[in-house]
Amino acid sequence: VMSNGRYSVMVTATGSGYSRWGDLSVTRWQPDPTEDRLGSYIFLRDAGSGDWWSATAEPKRAAEEKAQTLFSDDKASFVKSVGTLRSEVECIVISEGNGEGRRVTLYNDGPSDRHIEVTSFAELVLGLEASDNAHPAFSKMFVETEISANNAAIFATRRKRETSEPDIAMVHFVTDPSGSARDAEAETDRRAFIGRGRTIVDAAAFDPGARLGGHSGFTLDPVASLRRQVRIRGPVEIVSDAEADAYYATRPRGSRIGAWASKQSRPLESRFALEKAVAEYTARYPIGEIPRPKHWSGFRIVPSTIEFWHDRPFRLHDRLVFTRSAKDGWDKTRLYP
Incomplete structure (x- = not known):
């Protein structure tokens, strides 16, 4: 209270x-x-x-x-x-x-x-x-x-x-x-x-x-x-190892195994190859903690532009964009719908 x-x-x-x-x-x-x-x-x-x-x-x-x-x-x-x-x-x-x-x-x-x-x-x-x-x-x-x-x-x-x-x-x-x-x-x-x-x-x-x-x-x-x-919306920066470790620890066990098995966004020869990798890492980490792979991390968007959008009838929407200025303030601009 x-x-x-x-x-x-x-x-x-x-x-x-x-x-x-x-x-x-x-x-x-x-x-x-x-x-x-x-x-x-x-x-x-x-x-x-x-x-x-x-x-x-x-x-x-x-x-x-x-x-x-x-x-x-x-x-x-x-x-x-x-x-x-x-x-x-x-x-x-x-x-x-x-x-x-x-x-x-x-x-x-x-x-x-x-x-x-x-x-x-x-x-x-x-x-x-x-x-x-x-x-x-x-x-x-x-x-x-x-x-x-x-x-x-x-x-x-x-x-x-x-x-x-x-x-x-x-x-x-x-x-x-x-x-x-x-x-x-x-x-x-x-x-x-x-x-x-x-x-x-x-x-x-x-x-x-x-x-x-x-x-x-x-x-x-x-x-x-x-x-x-x-x-x-804004530029993306990689998070620190400590932040990546903390978030990785919250993921389900299957997702952490998947992080080791998947070479994300790279060419994959077959579905079998992915499932084989999952089986190998499941056998490698049967119990206990699963460490975070070095290639696995996270990204953070540093806001530089924020748009507020309000739906209006007949698609005559309100759109207002706030852009970070050089003086660490925000400039306001209204856009056509």
């Missing part, structure tokens, strides 16, 4: 949890001994392959992922590796003010550009937890949402039923250090985001070609969700 005395955030080791302002719940959460599917989440989707997963261990896992959670005095950090993409989400509570922040950092350890969609999601309460638990459908009826003109922020308030009820309003927004907010996608209707008869792990918002619909107002099941796509 992190708190400044007024605003508090509880996060579990798997990334679920809730936010509160005093006695009022900002977001919805209930403990579940079998599933962790309620909380404030960050989802990542590869725009090329369509694969998607949560940046925390739950609620959406990926094949052969590696997840780590670190709790310190001032923040909670969630690190996750899926293939050549590493992500880190740092969660903090603002010391002066009533709010929280989640910083998302992406590392592309592969040799090619990656187009990644970053999507946030949280179910809104903005009221007493007891009232929400007693009659959630009724409680949701009084939350009103509004989306900013460029879809970069969501505003939410609760209509009071009695004058004695406290006033509460919240804003959920996305920004980055390279410049002012740019166009994104937004959604505040849970049914539109997840879909009828579905759950958060197979949400309609991540179907191929799906976009956030931008519903707002009294949606009867309010959420706060923003999405932005990022492309990272």
Whole structure:
């Protein structure tokens, strides 16, 4: 639990949890001994392959992922590796003010550009937890949402039923250090985001070609969700031996055997030759550790150009490119779609 005395955030080791302002719940959460599917989440989707997963261990896992959670005095950090993409989400509570922040950092350890969609999601309460638990459908009826003109922020308030009820309003927004907010996608209707008869792990918002619909107002099941796509491109540098060793050790045993057997991208006379090499190295390393081959390493893209792309109807897309300048800053350019 992190708190400044007024605003508090509880996060579990798997990334679920809730936010509160005093006695009022900002977001919805209930403990579940079998599933962790309620909380404030960050989802990542590869725009090329369509694969998607949560940046925390739950609620959406990926094949052969590696997840780590670190709790310190001032923040909670969630690190996750899926293939050549590493992500880190740092969660903090603002010391002066009533709010929280989640910083998302992406590392592309592969040799090619990656187009990644970053999507946030949280179910809104903005009221007493007891009232929400007693009659959630009724409680949701009084939350009103509004989306900013460029879809970069969501505003939410609760209509009071009695004058004695406290006033509460919240804003959920996305920004980055390279410049002012740019166009994104937004959604505040849970049914539109997840879909009828579905759950958060197979949400309609991540179907191929799906976009956030931008519903707002009294949606009867309010959420706060923003999405932005990022492309990272830059020169490639080889990682250090220590980094290569650390990553190699996380690979499945069969993949480490394959690293010895495969002379990657070189001509191969037959499939039999590859399978024979795999058998030879399997016999050489039947048990214990498998050392990293000297020819096996990794690469890191050093960002020099980052493009933010936002889908628009009739292919009139928004494209903004940020190029690193000589003064270690970023120059902004808008491109035709």
